[in-house]
Amino acid sequence: MDSLVSRAESYWPILVSGLWLTIAVTVAALVLSTVLGLVWAMLRTSGVPALARPTRVIVEFLRGIPILVVLFYIYFVMPEIGIDLTAFQAGVIGLGLTYSCYIGETFRAGIEAVDPGQIEAAKSIGMRRGLTMRRVILPQAFRIVLPPYGNNLVMLLKDSSQVSVISVAELTMQGKMLASSTFDNITVFTMVALLYLCLTIPLNLCMSYLEANFGRAR
Amino acid sequence: MIRFEQMRKSFGTHAVLRGIDAEVNRGEVVCLIGPSGSGKSTMLRCINGLEPYQGGRVMIGDTLVDASRPTIHDIRTRVSMVFQRFNLFPNRTALENVMEGPIYVLKEKPADVRERASALLRRVGLEEKMQAYPASLSGGQQQRVAIARALAMRPEAILFDEPTSALDPEMVGEVLSVMQGLAEEEDMTMLVVTHEIQFAREVASRVLFLDDGLIAEEGPARELLQHPKNERTQDFLRRVTHPV
Numbered sequence A: 001m002d003s004l005v006s007r008a009e010s011y012w013p014i015l016v017s018g019l020w021l022t023i024a025v026t027v028a029a030l031v032l033s034t035v036l037g038l039v040w041a042m043l044r045t046s047g048v049p050a051l052a053r054p055t056r057v058i059v060e061f062l063r064g065i066p067i068l069v070v071l072f073y074i075y076f077v078m079p080e081i082g083i084d085l086t087a088f089q090a091g092v093i094g095l096g097l098t099y100s101c102y103i104g105e106t107f108r109a110g111i112e113a114v115d116p117g118q119i120e121a122a123k124s125i126g127m128r129r130g131l132t133m134r135r136v137i138l139p140q141a142f143r144i145v146l147p148p149y150g151n152n153l154v155m156l157l158k159d160s161s162q163v164s165v166i167s168v169a170e171l172t173m174q175g176k177m178l179a180s181s182t183f184d185n186i187t188v189f190t191m192v193a194l195l196y197l198c199l200t201i202p203l204n205l206c207m208s209y210l211e212a213n214f215g216r217a218r
Numbered sequence B: 001m002i003r004f005e006q007m008r009k010s011f012g013t014h015a016v017l018r019g020i021d022a023e024v025n026r027g028e029v030v031c032l033i034g035p036s037g038s039g040k041s042t043m044l045r046c047i048n049g050l051e052p053y054q055g056g057r058v059m060i061g062d063t064l065v066d067a068s069r070p071t072i073h074d075i076r077t078r079v080s081m082v083f084q085r086f087n088l089f090p091n092r093t094a095l096e097n098v099m100e101g102p103i104y105v106l107k108e109k110p111a112d113v114r115e116r117a118s119a120l121l122r123r124v125g126l127e128e129k130m131q132a133y134p135a136s137l138s139g140g141q142q143q144r145v146a147i148a149r150a151l152a153m154r155p156e157a158i159l160f161d162e163p164t165s166a167l168d169p170e171m172v173g174e175v176l177s178v179m180q181g182l183a184e185e186e187d188m189t190m191l192v193v194t195h196e197i198q199f200a201r202e203v204a205s206r207v208l209f210l211d212d213g214l215i216a217e218e219g220p221a222r223e224l225l226q227h228p229k230n231e232r233t234q235d236f237l238r239r240v241t242h243p244v
């Protein structure tokens, strides 16, 4: 028992450094995918076919490729066409691109779920498209979108473990390396799993709280 | 003030309005009546460019209404609209709903707008409810907020699309009396789609009867409502005043 504690203690700093990197990858990919997702959603709901159609193709395309393949593609193929990326950058871009599709689709659904009467009301007081988006549609879509957005965030956090395949030293990667050098699989991977839960459980609780207190239309 | 000249509108192959000639003069209250599906809402929506039309013209003053031109936004600030289902912004208080247009579209100073919006809400009898969200208001109260929101744009005319049809019967009166006040005290130009024949008789100067895509009959309110000449008008009035 004593040795378990001391072993866990010796693994702790390494796993925590991985945990920080997991958080960094997740936050960076979240920012990228949210901004891109918003762009996709705006283009797809623009009502302009020349914008909506190509966007749809890009989104469908990206959604049809497994994250691992996207990551390999960015990390190994990009340098061959002269774009050198660190593993961290490649990981963030790969995750961000992939998730921008999911998040863009939830944003689009949210925008389309806003009552058309709201848009008419906005138009009837002279609002132009941009102002209608900013003052009327997005604030209401935000409430609709919050729960699925939260789910996407949790999934993104878990999927950030996939960037270990391109050697980003995040939590899963650190766990794998520790386990193969110590052969202490059970302790290491239990700790890894618990550390993920330390992030996902509070996030889920936070989301349910927001949903209950904010997601509802007043 | 608002003029239709041989205006035609279709949805795909379905011709809804087939050559409308009509006029609403400044300071006049005109009621538009007609069977459901006859195109009353469509006619209103063509005035402020919520719908494009295919033939003839719709004029507001000297301005041609053309939904495809960017100037349509300015036209919409000149003619406000009140909807059957209120369409208040649910995430904003009554006061914020009224202030939204003047601040963000007319770019007026927020402090002045707040004062004016409060006065408008007082005018429609809602001084107690300024900070309330639409969901906590009754239908009649919501529609009165919507009227205040329309007035806040200082429109030259207001279009009402069945403003009392979504209301419980006991709330119809409060909305109609606000509208009557606007007509009588402020000489507001109003085009009102309604089935409230009593209101039309008391408040409107003229009535238009829309049927099968055309203005089938028009005339002074009392005359047309009491002695309709057109058989279809007689038929329609019998049905709305004595529902089966």
Ligand SMILES: Nc1ncnc2c1ncn2[C@@H]1O[C@H](COP(=O)(O)OP(=O)(O)O)[C@@H](O)[C@H]1O
Residues within 6 Å of the ligand: B011, B016, B034, B035, B036, B037, B038, B039, B040, B041, B042, B043
């Ligand atoms: N957006 C639309 N697309 C296709 N048809 C429509 C649309 N809006 C209205 N219509 C049709 O136009 C006709 C007139 O509708 P409307 O103006 O709403 O009538 P009213 O307000 O008199 O009841 C109806 O037959 C309706 O089905």
Ligand SMILES: [Mg+2]
Residues within 6 Å of the ligand: B040, B041, B042, B161, B162
């Ligand atoms: Mg209608």
